[in-house]
Amino acid sequence: MLGLPRTTEVNRRVAKEKLYANATLTPQTRDVIKDQIESVVWRNKLSDSTIAISAGETVKELQIFDIRLRQRELDKRVLPAIAKAIPYKILFILVYGDEAQAQIEVSGTFYGTDWMPMNNIALKLEGLNLDAVYENLARQISGGRLGSEGNIEEAVEIDKRRQKLERDIAALEKKLLREKQFNRQVELNGESKRLRAELEGLR
Numbered sequence: 725m726l727g728l729p730r731t732t733e734v735n736r737r738v739a740k741e742k743l744y745a746n747a748t749l750t751p752q753t754r755d756v757i758k759d760q761i762e763s764v765v766w767r768n769k770l771s772d773s774t775i776a777i778s779a780g781e782t783v784k785e786l787q788i789f790d791i792r793l794r795q796r797e798l799d800k801r802v803l804p805a806i807a808k809a810i811p812y813k814i815l816f817i818l819v820y821g822d823e824a825q826a827q828i829e830v831s832g833t834f835y836g837t838d839w840m841p842m843n844n845i846a847l848k849l850e851g852l853n854l855d856a857v858y859e860n861l862a863r864q865i866s867g868g869r870l871g872s873e874g875n876i877e878e879a880v881e882i883d884k885r886r887q888k889l890e891r892d893i894a895a896l897e898k899k900l901l902r903e904k905q906f907n908r909q910v911e912l913n914g915e916s917k918r919l920r921a922e923l924e925g926l927r
Contacts, residue, residue, distance in 0.1 A: 733768055735765065768787070835862060
């Protein structure tokens with residue numbers, strides 16, 4: 725799917741029981757994994773021994789996991805739980821039917837592509853070491869939300885702030901539509917303009 729060299733292939737099925745044993749899961753998350761996931765396959769391992777890219781300071785190896793789903797959506801608790809159980813960075817490829825999406829974690833936040841035909845997932849491995857490769861994958865998968873340069877942890881924080889502002893503005897717009905008192909309308913409108921100006925400054 726990603727056109728990686730054969731030297732990176734692992735193609736080993738990961739038993740759900742192994743995930744249960746290595747991850748600290750609530751009974752609810754365990755049930756979700758059982759109900760929503762058909763199979764987990766460790767597809768590829770990117771390391772200085774499998775590909776001509778050196779290890780980074782943070783990312784020594786990058787694993788690629790293929791997760792076959794029983795439904796098109798996956799509960800948001802599942803990928804963080806799996807990520808905690810594996811001591812390496814992971815690029816997740818979620819597959820449902822003939823569609824797929826990529827998911828990756830940066831600074832505790834998961835980013836994902838849209839669902840697309842499986843063969844349309846085209847991610848480029850760019851960078852002099854695995855730190856740079858991982859960061860560039862995250863920027864591609866985020867769809868522009870993390871920018872193309874600068875500190876990626878700062879980019880995640882800015883993106884979180886941006887999303888919060890968008891939610892706050894949407895909530896204010898709803899309040900404004902319901903508000904009958906003119907003075908309160910002026911107040912809400914002023915607050916909305918202030919948040920919009922702050923949001924514009926983050927773009």
